[in-house]
Amino acid sequence: MSPVFAPRLKYNKTWFIEQTDYLTERRSPALSDDAQTHVDDDANPWAPDRLSYRTVAEPVHKELTEKHSRFLASLFPVSTEREATEILDAIRAEDPLASHHCYALRVQPLIERASDDGEPQGTAGRPMLHVLQRHDLNNVLAVVTRYFGGTLLGTGGLVRAYTQAVAAALAVASIATLVRHAHFEVTLDYADYDLATRRFEEAGWTYLPTFAEVVQIALCVPASEQPAARALIAGLTRDPQPIVATSYSMRPTL
Numbered sequence: 001m002s003p004v005f006a007p008r009l010k011y012n013k014t015w016f017i018e019q020t021d022y023l024t025e026r027r028s029p030a031l032s033d034d035a036q037t038h039v040d041d042d043a044n045p046w047a048p049d050r051l052s053y054r055t056v057a058e059p060v061h062k063e064l065t066e067k068h069s070r071f072l073a074s075l076f077p078v079s080t081e082r083e084a085t086e087i088l089d090a091i092r093a094e095d096p097l098a099s100h101h102c103y104a105l106r107v108q109p110l111i112e113r114a115s116d117d118g119e120p121q122g123t124a125g126r127p128m129l130h131v132l133q134r135h136d137l138n139n140v141l142a143v144v145t146r147y148f149g150g151t152l153l154g155t156g157g158l159v160r161a162y163t164q165a166v167a168a169a170l171a172v173a174s175i176a177t178l179v180r181h182a183h184f185e186v187t188l189d190y191a192d193y194d195l196a197t198r199r200f201e202e203a204g205w206t207y208l209p210t211f212a213e214v215v216q217i218a219l220c221v222p223a224s225e226q227p228a229a230r231a232l233i234a235g236l237t238r239d240p241q242p243i244v245a246t247s248y249s250m251r252p253t254l
Contacts (some may be wrong), residue, residue, distance in 0.1 A: 018192075037149040051223055053108065053138040053250070057176040062169040066161045068149025069099075073165035075173055076141045081107050091143055099148040102162060104128035106138050107155050123158035132168040137175075177253050182222040182245035186233055190217045196236050203228065223248065 056075045064071045074091070078084045084105050092101055102124035103114040114132075118193030128142050144165045153161060186207075188196055193215050200207050200219065210216040221229045230243040 006069040052177055052179045054136055054175055054177050055139045055205055057174040060169050060173040062172060064165050064168055066150040067153060070147040071161055071165040073169040074143045075169050078139055078141045081111060098145045100146040103143045104132055105141050106132050108138055119158055120155055123155055124162045127159045127163040128166045131163055135170060178250040179253055181220050181249050181251050182223045182226050183247045184219040185246050186217040186219050190215060192236050199232055
């Protein structure tokens with residue numbers, strides 16, 4: 001009977017609603033395994049200012065069998081390397097008798113990791129990572145747990161098995177596109193509120209008002225539309241000061 005990781009693993013879903021762009025922890029000793037890549041921002045297609053990226057919407061699991069060896073592939077959305085460490089530790093604790101727990105990790109903005117976990121070098125983690133790269137997926141952890149079936153697969157067979165396991169999990173996964181959004185705090189007189197909200201709705205922007213002596217509006221716009229948002233806010237508030245975003249987040253497209 002195959003172990004089922006999903007019901008017993010705890011993962012944080014709140015990242016999917018509003019995920020910050022920048023990681024405070026970029027390295028974790030628990031994940032310092034076989035391979036690690038740090039890319040310069042200038043050459044990095046998933047640098048912090050990237051306007052969107054793709055990831056798995058929720059955990060997914062798929063099992064393949066190759067010459068009596070079982071390969072259990074799991075994909076998890078993650079927002080930090082520490083979160084990936086916790087998931088990997090939980091999987092290892094769930095089934096310590098498995099032959100191997102190989103993994104590949106991509107986390108914005110600068111981290112790529114891969115581990116063969118005892119398999120011949122370059123036959124598991126790197127092929128798994130290449131699948132994530134080819135599908136342009138970020139903030140995702142791929143883990144393949146192998147149960148040895150008694151038949152050696154050879155180098156080529158291992159590469160194919162681990163590649164196919166991750167590809168099979170991706171085939172049944174829901175893929176989400178997250179778009180970078182800018183957040184603004186807007187203070188308005190009540191006389192300007194109706195005009196402001198009408199303009200926000202025409203643009204398709206989301207907002208949340210708070211009513212007091214004046215109206216405080218938390219405005220969220222796609223980062224690519226910041227120039228239009230700044231111009232509109234400046235016109236509504238008649239504020240000569242530069243209009244700047246208070247924060248940024250990654251949000252799923254609707």
